[in-house]
Structure formats: C-alpha cells, structure tokens
Amino acid sequence: MFPREDIDILNIVGTVVDIALVAYVIYKLITVIRGTRAVQLLKGITVILIVWFLSSFFGLRTLQWLMSQTVTYGLLAIIIIFQPELRRALEQLGRGRFFTRSTTVEEKNTVQMIEAMMKAVKYMAKRRIGALISIEKETGMNDYVETGIQMNAKVSTELLINIFIPNTPLHDGAVIMRNNQITAAACYLPLSENPFISKELGTRHRAALGISEVTDSLTIVISEETGNISVAKNGDLHRAIDEETLKAMLEKELLGDLKSSSTRWQWGGSRNG
Known part of the structure; x- marks a missing residue:
C-alpha cells in the first residue's frame, strides 16, 4: 500500500495532467476552426449558455x-452544423497532424506571403508604381483598417499589384496586412509631424513614418517618382534599400527565430536613411 502522502501527490499530478490535456485539446480545436464560420456559431452558443x-x-x-430545450437538442444541432469542421479535425487526427505544432503551417504561410510581396514590390519598383503596405504586428490597427475598404483576402502578387495600379479605386491609400492576409486597402495612415523629416519626402513616406511612430508595424513604401524602396519601423525610415535587404528585414520581423539565408538585418538606422 502507498502512503497517504504519495496517493495525494499522485492525485494532484493526475489532476494537473488531466487539465493540461483537456486544455491542449481545446486549443487544437480552436486552431482547427479558426478562420471558419464555426467561430461565429460558437459565439452564438456562448450567448445561449450565458442566457441559460x-x-x-x-x-x-x-x-x-426554453434555454434547457435549446441545450438539450443543441448537441445534435452542433454535430450537423459543425460537420465540415468535425470532419476536418478527424482527418487531421487520422493523419497524425492534430497533435503537431501549428507553427510550421504558420511559418509556411508567412514564407509564401513574403515571396508574393517581394515579387509585387520588385514589379512595382521597376515600373515606378507608388505603393504603401503596412504589416500589423502586436499593436492593433483597427482604427486605420476602418478608414479603408475591407478585403480579408489571401496575399498574392497579382492582387497587390492590381491594388496599386494608378487610377484604380483602391490605389490611393495604404494596404494593411494582418495574419498573412490583406485586411484592407485604401486606408488612411497618420502623417508624421516630426519637423526634422527631409522636405523631399512625399505623403506616402510621411504616412509610413507616422504609422511607425504610433504602432510597431512594418511599413513598405515604393516611391512613384524614383521607384526606390523604403521601410519604416519604430519611427525610423530606411530609404533606397535593395531587394535582398528588404527580404532580410521581412524574414527577421515576420519569421522571428527562423533562420534566414539572407543577410541578417539590425534596426537602428537614421530617420532619413
């Protein structure tokens, strides 16, 4: 027989492991349904439970x-409504992917987004097509997203180029990106009021600096006059950078600890490049 103290410790460990496993399963289920219509349905179910x-x-x-009847028959309704999401979860479980880290998928999506952006930037810079692209990080940019046209579209080279083609409905303003998606276009960003900014900088560069002063976003600017590429972050504007440097910046900022084959970039340059 085990001493009572050992039994208590085993019970505590078992409880902790039990809670941890349930929490992990719930987390994985959330990652499966994230970005699907099931999220809105879950909000509705939460409201019903609160009312109950x-x-x-x-x-x-x-x-x-009334709420009791809703909950009683709700299980069958959930199975019917969530059928696509449940099937996808079971498929992932069968492939052994349910308990794998989701960061690999996120990194793959980020790498694809960077490649699409690089192709679009190269195309627009060569043809001197003005562009302003701001990538949201930790600081939310909802106030600025609301000033533009909602898109929530997958990033592609062709879409980015078409947005900034002159004399099109969305070309005037900034594209704001979030979670590897184009969240909105034609957005208005705050202009920097710093008196030491070079007088030769136009509205796009001032807007890029302005948003970098109030958020931790990474903002890319393509000059319509010269085709030069600039990047603004933390109130610093790095002007006339080459494509390799831009790619290194994007990989460092968006991929974090993922090792880049490009030259490592350290922030801290001058405000005017």
Missing part, C-alpha cells in the same frame, strides 16, 4: 425552460 445561466440565477422559469 442568468435565467436560472434570477428564476426566470419560462426562459430557463
């Missing part, structure tokens, strides 16, 4: 009975 709890707490019997 409140009706029970305040003694609203009719409403409580």
